[in-house]
Structures are given as structure tokens and as C-alpha cells.
Amino acid sequence: MTTESSNNGSLPGLLEGVRVIDLTHYLSGPYCTKLMATLGADVIKIERPGTGDPIRKFGPFPKALTPSPLPDGEEPHESGAWFLYLNTSKKSLTLDLHSDAGKDILKSLIPSAQIVVENFAPGTLDKLGLGYPDLQKLNPALVMTSITNYGQTGPYRDWKATELNLYAAGGLMYITGEPESEPLKEGAPLAQLGAGQTAFVATMGALMHAEDTGQGQHIDMSIADYATNILENAMMQYSYSGEEYTRVGNRGYGRAAWGIYPCQDGYVGIISGPDTRWPEIAGIMDREELSDPRFASRNGRLINADEVDALMLPWLLDHDKVDIFKAGQEAGLGFGFVATMEDILEMEQLTARDYFVDIDHGEAGTFRYPGAPIRATVTTYPQSPPCEGGEAAASQSSQVGQDNSAPLTDGRPQGGRTTGSAHDHWVYYRAPHLGEHTEEILGDALGQSSGEIAHLRGQGVI
Amino acid sequence: MTTKHQANNGHSHQPLKNFRVLDLSRIWAGPYCTKLMADMGAEIIKMESLSVYDSHRGPINPARGIAAYPDCEPGDEPWNRNGWFNCLHMSKYGISLELTTETGRKVFEQLVAISDVVIENFRQGSLERLGYSYETLRRIRPDLIYVSMPAFGNSGPWQKYLAYGIGQEQLSGMAHMTGYRNEGPMKSGINHGDPITGSHAAGVLLAALRYRKRTGKGMFVDVSQQESAVSLIGADVLAYQMTGKEPERRGNRSPYFAPHNSYQCAGDDRWVAISATNDEEWRQLAKQVGGPELAGGSRFSTLAGRMEHEDHLDELISGWTADKKAYDICHLLQKEGVPASPVMGGPDLLADPHYEARGTFVRVNHEQVGEMTYPGIPWKMSATPGEVRWASPTLGQHNRQIYGELLGIPAEGIDDLETQGIIGTKPTGSRII
Numbered sequence: 001m002t003t004e005s006s007n008n009g010s011l012p013g014l015l016e017g018v019r020v021i022d023l024t025h026y027l028s029g030p031y032c033t034k035l036m037a038t039l040g041a042d043v044i045k046i047e048r049p050g051t052g053d054p055i056r057k058f059g060p061f062p063k064a065l066t067p068s069p070l071p072d073g074e075e076p077h078e079s080g081a082w083f084l085y086l087n088t089s090k091k092s093l094t095l096d097l098h099s100d101a102g103k104d105i106l107k108s109l110i111p112s113a114q115i116v117v118e119n120f121a122p123g124t125l126d127k128l129g130l131g132y133p134d135l136q137k138l139n140p141a142l143v144m145t146s147i148t149n150y151g152q153t154g155p156y157r158d159w160k161a162t163e164l165n166l167y168a169a170g171g172l173m174y175i176t177g178e179p180e181s182e183p184l185k186e187g188a189p190l191a192q193l194g195a196g197q198t199a200f201v202a203t204m205g206a207l208m209h210a211e212d213t214g215q216g217q218h219i220d221m222s223i224a225d226y227a228t229n230i231l232e233n234a235m236m237q238y239s240y241s242g243e244e245y246t247r248v249g250n251r252g253y254g255r256a257a258w259g260i261y262p263c264q265d266g267y268v269g270i271i272s273g274p275d276t277r278w279p280e281i282a283g284i285m286d287r288e289e290l291s292d293p294r295f296a297s298r299n300g301r302l303i304n305a306d307e308v309d310a311l312m313l314p315w316l317l318d319h320d321k322v323d324i325f326k327a328g329q330e331a332g333l334g335f336g337f338v339a340t341m342e343d344i345l346e347m348e349q350l351t352a353r354d355y356f357v358d359i360d361h362g363e364a365g366t367f368r369y370p371g372a373p374i375r376a377t378v379t380t381y382p383q384s385p386p387c388e389g390g391e392a393a394a395s396q397s398s399q400v401g402q403d404n405s406a407p408l409t410d411g412r413p414q415g416g417r418t419t420g421s422a423h424d425h426w427v428y429y430r431a432p433h434l435g436e437h438t439e440e441i442l443g444d445a446l447g448q449s450s451g452e453i454a455h456l457r458g459q460g461v462i
Numbered sequence: 463m464t465t466k467h468q469a470n471n472g473h474s475h476q477p478l479k480n481f482r483v484l485d486l487s488r489i490w491a492g493p494y495c496t497k498l499m500a501d502m503g504a505e506i507i508k509m510e511s512l513s514v515y516d517s518h519r520g521p522i523n524p525a526r527g528i529a530a531y532p533d534c535e536p537g538d539e540p541w542n543r544n545g546w547f548n549c550l551h552m553s554k555y556g557i558s559l560e561l562t563t564e565t566g567r568k569v570f571e572q573l574v575a576i577s578d579v580v581i582e583n584f585r586q587g588s589l590e591r592l593g594y595s596y597e598t599l600r601r602i603r604p605d606l607i608y609v610s611m612p613a614f615g616n617s618g619p620w621q622k623y624l625a626y627g628i629g630q631e632q633l634s635g636m637a638h639m640t641g642y643r644n645e646g647p648m649k650s651g652i653n654h655g656d657p658i659t660g661s662h663a664a665g666v667l668l669a670a671l672r673y674r675k676r677t678g679k680g681m682f683v684d685v686s687q688q689e690s691a692v693s694l695i696g697a698d699v700l701a702y703q704m705t706g707k708e709p710e711r712r713g714n715r716s717p718y719f720a721p722h723n724s725y726q727c728a729g730d731d732r733w734v735a736i737s738a739t740n741d742e743e744w745r746q747l748a749k750q751v752g753g754p755e756l757a758g759g760s761r762f763s764t765l766a767g768r769m770e771h772e773d774h775l776d777e778l779i780s781g782w783t784a785d786k787k788a789y790d791i792c793h794l795l796q797k798e799g800v801p802a803s804p805v806m807g808g809p810d811l812l813a814d815p816h817y818e819a820r821g822t823f824v825r826v827n828h829e830q831v832g833e834m835t836y837p838g839i840p841w842k843m844s845a846t847p848g849e850v851r852w853a854s855p856t857l858g859q860h861n862r863q864i865y866g867e868l869l870g871i872p873a874e875g876i877d878d879l880e881t882q883g884i885i886g887t888k889p890t891g892s893r894i895i
Contacts (some may be wrong), residue, residue: 014666014669014670014672014673015669031694035662035665039666039669058718059701060701060704060705060707061704062704081697081698081700081701081704082697084697084700085696085697085699085700086696086697132844150816151820151842152842153819153820153842154815154816154817154819154820155815155816155819156796156816158796159792159796159801159803160743160796160799160800160801161801161803162716162719162722162737162739162801164714164716164722164723164724164735164737164801165735165736165737165801165802165803166803167735168724168733168734168735168803168804168805168806169735169803169804169806170806171806171807171808171810171811172650172651172652173651173724173735173805174651174733174805174806174807175651175652175807176640176648176649176650176651177642177648177651178642181642182713182714182723182724182725182726182733183724183733183805184640184641184642184648184713184714184724185640185714185724185735186636186640186650186654187636187638187639187640187641187709187711187712188636188639188640188694188695188698190636190654190658190694193694194654194657194658194661194694197658197661197662197665198498198661198840198841199841200661200665201498201661201664201665201668202502202840202841202843204665204668204669204672205477205478205502205668205843205846206477206843206845206846207672208477208478208668208671208672208675209475209476209477209845209846211672212477213475215845216845217843217844217845217846218843218844219841219842219843219844220841220842220843220844221840221841221842222820222822222842224816225817225820225822225840225841226840228811228817228822228823228837229657229837229838229840230494230652230654230657230837231652231811231837232490232546232549232550232652232837233546233651233652234651234652234807234808235549235808235811235823235836235837236530236545236546236548236549236836237529237530237545237808238807238808238809238811238812239545239808239812239834239835239836240529240530240531240532240533240545240831240834241529241530241531241532241533241534241545242533243529243534244807244808244809245651245807245808247651249648250646250647250648250649252628253651254528258628259628259649260632260637260646260647260648260649262646267632267637267646267647268632269628269629269632269637271626271628271629271895273894273895274893274894274895299525329620329623329624332624333624334613334623334624334625334626334629334895335629336625336628336629336630336632336633337632337633338632338637338638338647339632339633339634339635339638340635340638340708341635341638341698341699341701341702341708341709342702342708343635344634344635344692344699345699345702345703347633348618348619348620349614349615349618349619349620349688350688350689350692352617352618352619353615353617353618353686353689355686355689355692364704367700367703367704368699368703369696369699369700370689370692370693370695370696370699371689372689372693373662373666373689373690373693374662374663374665374666374683374684374685374689374690375615375683375684375685375686375689376666376669376670376681376682376683376684377681377682377683377684378673378677378679378680378681425673
């Protein structure tokens with residue numbers, strides 16, 4: 001697909017009709033609202049006039065020589081990788097929330113919205129008179145989701161943090177890396193993005209509750225709390241036995257032949273379990289010594305970990321990562337390989353499933369974006385399910401769109417699982433230019449005339 | 463921390479109280495998805511086989527001394543005493559059922575008929591081999607939402623392949639960009655692929671339930687754990703296309719800020735994470751670290767200078783942190799507005815005043831384990847806070863309740879099912895990876 005919007009332009013997203021006022025910036029909040037926007041919600045991203053979401057300044061940019069980040073005072077770029085990816089399918093409205101006129105415009109949008117998401121430091125919106133108690137007066141069913149480093153309460157509420165600090169404070173860092181070296185963070189900002197995902201879950205639940213009962217609420221999502229929530233191994237071990245979990249480098253905890261190893265053209269993931277499958281490995285690696293009964297059990301391999309590694313390495317170093325991966329998989333072992341960005345873009349499994357979406361941004365150019373993280377497919381099927389009706393009704397009805405043109409062979413519903421047409425409910429548009437939708441939103445939604453809009457622009461409100 | 467017993471206060475107001483999920487999922491990705499739903503009041507019925515129970519329960523005969531058990535003691539029923547299982551299934555019902563018998567299949571179909579959602583993360587096609595595809599289940603329950611989450615999704619050349627969370631870190635590119643400088647890729651201490659997929663799936667599943675409520679339409683939710691994980695490194699996928707350069711492994715350093723690292727402190731394996739994201743934070747940090755080299759106008763006063771001389775900068779900061787306590791450094795620096803946090807281990811987390819004040823962890827009493835500390839509900843919701851309603855179920859704990867009260871099978875019928883080995887509470891085997 002190479003279009004500004006995929007999905008044939010005719011299918012509604014799952015969240016069609018839901019309006020989200022998006023007061024987020026950087027990473028955690030924008031990933032939360034990206035999930036909403038690509039599921040079809042009308043996400044209005046409110047940005048500071050002139051500069052916008054600070055992540056707009058973060059590279060890399062398509063033009064190789066652009067410094068990153070940009071010096072202060074320079075015009076924001078529209079085309080940084082982070083901004084483009086995290087803000088697909090959103091609209092951009094510039095608004096100065098420190099001005100009375102800006103506050104009024106925001107407030108006038110609240111009655112038409114179901115959800116507000118923000119990730120300012122705790123108390124910031126309250127000081128502006130735009131906190132949950134203020135907004136809730138305008139819309140009692142409003143769901144407001146606040147994502148912050150340490151939450152809205154507690155002694156570290158106002159602590160400053162980056163991803164590094166949050167990964168550390170959440171307990172994930174202490175158990176990552178080599179035992180004799182410093183604890184290590186992930187390369188990707190998984191604490192912030194994961195908190196954004198989790199805030200999305202809570203927001204969906206709160207939205208359903210608000211629609212059932214008319215009762216809105218405020219969600220307090222802490223990135224640090226999220227990190228501790230996924231620390232099941234270390235947390236539970238210490239809680240249950242008082243034994244502290246440690247760093248084990250690339251070996252599995254309490255395991256051997258379980259982790260990342262070098263190979264001829266990169267790195268592979270070896271998984272030596274379950275025990276019943278271990279004998280396959282000696283065959284795959286053509287190394288009779290690996291069949292030694294001393295290595296047959298998980299514990300046996302652990303005691304003799306160095307010896308097992310030494311026996312595997314020659315074969316690994318002599319073979320390509322994809323071949324090793326497939327040799328394991330064909331024998332029923334969950335091998336992996338360390339995929340580079342190049343590998344991911346070319347990965348046969350992802351292309352066969354039509355995972356990527358090509359989006360033309362204009363200024364930035366066309367790139368392949370990772371698509372739907374989860375495929376949700378409404379199947380349109382005859383009025384009565386096939387087995388009960390005996391014969392399929394001739395007409396297929398669809399409540400999800402008048403979609404006679406959509407091909408059945410668009411690659412999504414494979415494996416013989418669906419009998420009718422089926423589609424993903426994800427909608428992809430390029431990330432917006434700063435303030436791109438300001439006039440549209442102020443004109444259409446708020447009934448501002450072009451003269452009033454020009455006035456607001458002159459005052460720097462928008 | 464407050465102790466949670468089998469309380470049920472406020473459950474009638476929970477957002478998902480009217481939804482029933484038949485949960486066949488195992489290990490972590492699927493159970494984390496249904497844990498998040500249980501946290502908002504959904505009725506989760508976790509179904510296990512006595513011969514292949516959730517392997518997070520651990521082996522049927524584990525060695526002594528494994529730290530996943532209370533005081534490293536597996537006890538008589540180790541499958542009910544494993545902390546890794548017990549932290550993921552709180553507030554869920556636990557039943558057992560064998561699908562290999564005709565009677566068991568009939569009971570399963572009764573359960574499907576009264577469920578809003580069926581979720582599984584078997585190897586692709588496993589349930590279909592037992593005769594249960596989305597198509598067949600939809601005949602039993604036309605508006606069913608069926609969530610299938612095999613490693614690579616339900617189509618494509620790798621659909622039969624297996625992967626665990628550790629493999630998804632590799633195949634999604636996460637491992638590629640993680641590691642010490644000038645060294646190879648590094649796995650994380652957990653398996654990020656699992657919770658990422660669990661929460662992605664939970665969010666989309668809720669959107670699907672809401673959609674069904676409005677349209678009456680069920681849905682097939684096809685989860686590729688790999689696609690879910692790649693979605694979190696999307697910016698790097700774009701960056702590669704823009705620059706032609708693969709992401710660099712930088713240890714704890716940042717491409718945007720310096721200093722940005724973990725520094726050793728006083729004590730055994732004690733560390734503090736410090737970052738300065740602008741010149742003002744740097745000036746405050748420099749003032750605390752002190753020394754002639756960091757005084758005003760030094761080569762470190764600009765971001766470019768700090769990044770160019772980052773090795774030396776890290777040495778100076780390490781020299782300052784080496785004889786101080788991690789927590790003391792954090793309080794000192796945060797007072798001046800500098801991002802700093804202790805690198806917390808298990809004992810820090812459970813004793814930390816911030817997590818204590820927020821109730822991040824909960825104490826839950828489990829009949830075979832006693833009262834223990836667990837990760838709680840990851841969010842705070844003002845109107846529907848929810849709570850941990852009961853401890854993770856022992857194997858087949860709620861058989862009588864679900865089969866009797868929910869399906870209306872009389873007591874003798876349930877006895878028969880037990881006698882025939884179709885349900886029960888004692889495992890007949892285990893398959894552990």
C-alpha cells in the first residue's frame with residue numbers, strides 16, 4: 001500500500017466517533033494516543049504555537065547533515081523519525097494554553113470529547129485551571145488520563161526523570177547486563193512506551209464505564225509503577241524467598257544454552273528447552289558430544305554451561321543467523337536471531353502478512369511504517385452462521401462499511417479462517433504538520449470565522 | 463500496604479464486570495492481557511489441562527532450593543506455590559478441563575457459549591487441530607471475540623514457528639539496539655515481548671468489546687507477538703530508512719544528552735542513574751560534583767562538549783558517587799532539579815517509601831503460600847479503582863463453582879467428571895520449557 005491513508009479509505013476504525021483531546025508530548029503519551037488515532041479515534045493533538053511537541057526537534061531527520069537535536073530557537077523540523085512515527089493519524093491544533101483565549105478554546109472542545117490524555121508534570125494543568133476538576137465540570141463523563149514519571153501522588157511525585165531513571169527506579173535495570181559491569185538500560189524507551197500502552201488499556205476501560213454510567217474519571221498512570229508491574233521474575237523471587245535476582249548477561253537466569261550467541265553474520269538466540277527437544281540440538285549442530293547425558297537436563301547444562309557453549313560455538317560461527325533460526329524452528333525449538341533494522345524491513349514473515357504501511361509525508365518523503373500491533377478483524381458473514389443455516393445466504397452484509405470494492409485477497413485474513421470479507425480496523429495517515437488542522441478545527445468544530453482565526457493568530461494564541 | 467483477603471468491595475462498579483473471558487492462555491503474554499482485564503473487574507476463567515498445565519506453575523517435581531517458591535521450599539503441591547504463576551492470576555477463576563474426551567469437549571462448548579471472549583496463545587493451529595477454529599467457535603457463540611496470539615500470527619510462512627518473550631526481543635530488533643558500547647547485543651532481565659503483547663492485546667480487545675456492544679459484531683483478533691513488539695521500535699525502523707545507519711549500542715548513554723549513565727555507589731553492587739537533559743540541569747549537577755574541572759566555563763559547559771568528552775565526564779561523576787549512598791545522591795540531586803534515581807533491586811522496591819505511599823505493591827493471602835507481596839494494579843483510577851479480589855487460583859480451585867453454579871452441572875455430574883479424570887485438582891504431568 002502506498003497511500004496517505006491505508007485501509008481503502010472506506011472502513012471506519014474501531015474507535016470511530018471517539019474524540020480525544022491530546023495534550024501529550026515526547027513519548028509515553030503520544031504512543032497512548034497513537035493507538036487511539038490509528039484505531040480511528042479523532043485525536044486532536046494540541047501543540048504549543050511556534051515550537052510544538054519538543055520531540056519534533058529530535059532526529060534523525062531524512063536529511064543526513066541535520067544536527068540533532070536542533071539548537072534552541074531554530075524552526076522545528078516536521079520530519080524527525082520519532083515525531084513521524086508516534087503521531088500518525090492525529091490532527092494538530094496549535095494553542096497557547098497560558099493565554100485566556102487559548103484556555104477558552106480548549107474548554108470549548110471538552111464537551112465534544114470523550115477522552116483527554118496528558119503527560120505534563122503533576123499539577124501543571126491544575127495551575128492553568130485546566131486540571132481534571134476543571135474539565136470534568138464541563139463534561140461529567142470525561143475520562144482524563146495523566147501519564148507521569150512517578151504518578152500524581154507519593155514522595156517522588158515531582159522527581160525529574162528520563163527513560164534511564166525510570167528503567168532504574170522500576171527495578172528492570174538492576175537485572176539487565178553483565179554481573180561484573182554496570183546495570184544496563186534497554187536501547188528502546190520501553191518503560192515510557194509500555195506505560196503509554198497500559199494507559200491506553202485503562203482509558204478504554206474507563207471509556208466503557210463512562211458510556212455505561214455517565215461517570216467520568218481521572219486515571220493516574222505512573223511510568224515507574226508500570227515498570228515494577230512487569231518485573232515478575234525478580235520481584236516475585238525476592239518476595240517469595242528473599243533471594244535477590246541478579247544480572248546474568250546473555251545467559252538465561254538459572255539456565256544454560258539459553259540466550260544470545262554470535263554466529264557467522266550476526267547473533268542468534270538459542271533456546272535449549274524443553275528437555276525433550278535438547279537431543280535435536282546435537283543433530284542440528286552435528287556435534288555428537290552434545291548428546292552427553294551430562295547435558296540432558298536443564299540443571300546438567302547449567303552446571304556445564306561453559307562446556308556446552310564451547311561445543312556449540314564452532315557450528316554457530318560457521319552458519320548464518322537465518323539458517324540457524326530456521327534449523328531450530330523446523331526441529332520444534334524456539335530459536336531466534338537478533339534482527340537488525342534491515343532484517344526487519346525485509347523479513348519474509350512481516351511482508352507476507354502485509355505488516356508495514358507505506359506513508360508519504362510529503363516533506364519527509366515515503367517510508368515504511370510498522371503497522372497494526374494487533375490485527376482486529378470483523379468478519380462479515382451471512383446472516384446466519386454457515387453450519388446452522390445449512391446454506392450460506394447470498395448477500396453479505398457489513399455494518400462496518402459499504403465496502404464492495406475491497407478485495408478479499410488483501411493479505412490480512414489468511415489461513416482459511418474467514419469466509420467473508422474481513423478487514424483490520426486501523427487507519428493510517430501521516431503525522432500532521434504543526435498546526436495543520438488549526439483552521440479546520442476552529443472553523444468546523446467551534447464555528448470561529450476566518451476573521452476571528454486571523455485575530456487569534458495575530459495574538460499568538462494559535 | 464494493605465492486606466487483601468477475599469474482599470469484593472466495589473466490584474459492582476467495575477468497568478468490565480459484565481464481561482466473561484474464557485482464558486486458555488499460558489505463561490505470560492496471554493495471562494498479562496487477562497490480568498489487566500481482571501484488574502478492571504472482568505470475569506476471567508482460566509482453564510488448564512491436568513496434563514499440560516500452565517508451565518509458569520513450574521515442574522511437577524521441582525528440585526528443592528528453587529527461589530520461585532516460598533523460602534525455596536516447593537512443598538507438596540509445588541504447582542500451587544510458584545510465585546511467577548501466582549503474580550499473574552490474581553482475581554481470576556481457575557478450572558481444569560481435558561479437551562481430549564467427548565464429555566470434556568461438550569463442557570468446553572458450554573463454556574464458550576456463555577463467554578464473551580476466548581483467548582489462547584498456543585502454538586499456531588493447536589486448538590484448530592482439536593476441532594476448534596474461530597469458525598467453529600463462532601457457531602457456538604456468534605458474537606464471540608476470539609483472541610489468538612501465537613508467536614508470529616495466524617498466517618505467513620513462519621506461522622507454525624515458536625518464540626518466547628526472549629526470542630521476541632531478538633526478532634523485533636530490541637536486542638540489536640541494547641548492549642554495552644562496542645559489544646554485542648544484550649537481552650533484558652525480563653522478556654519484554656510478553657507484557658508488550660499482553661497490554662497491546664488487552665487494549666485492542668477492549669476496543670473490540672466496545673465495538674461489539676454498539677454493532678453486535680464479534681471479531682477475530684489475530685495477534686502476532688512479533689508484530690506487537692516491532693511496533694515499539696517504529697521510530698528506529700524509520701530512522702534506518704532515513705539515514706541508512708543501524709542503531710548504535712550505547713550502553714546507558716543517550717544520543718541526545720550527556721551525562722546519562724549509571725554510576726557505582728557505596729555498598730555491594732549499588733548504582734545510581736543520573737541524567738542531565740539541558741544546561742541548567744548540568745550546572746546544578748556540576749555544582750554538586752564540584753572540583754576544578756567542572757567549574758564554570760569548562761569544556762563541559764555545552765552539550766557538544768559534554769558529549770565529546772563523555773568518557774572523562776563519566777569518570778569524574780563516578781569518582782563523586784563512589785563513596786556515597788545511591789538514595790542520598792538522589793535526594794541531593796532532585797532537590798536541585800537533576801534527574802537521578804537509585805538502580806533499585808528487590809529489597810529497595812519493597813522498602814521504598816514512594817511505592818509504599820502509592821500502594822504499588824499489594825499483600826495478598828494465598829491458601830498454600832500465606833501472605834506475600836505482589837505487583838498490584840498498574841494504574842490508579844479515581845472512580846473505579848478496583849482491587850485484587852483474591853489470590854491466584856490453585857489448579858482446578860474453582861471447578862465446583864464454575865461447573866456447578868455457572869453451568870448448572872449437578873454435584874453428581876461434577877463427581878463423574880472428576881472420576882473420569884476430565885477435571886481435577888491434581889496434575890498428571892507437566893511440560894516445562
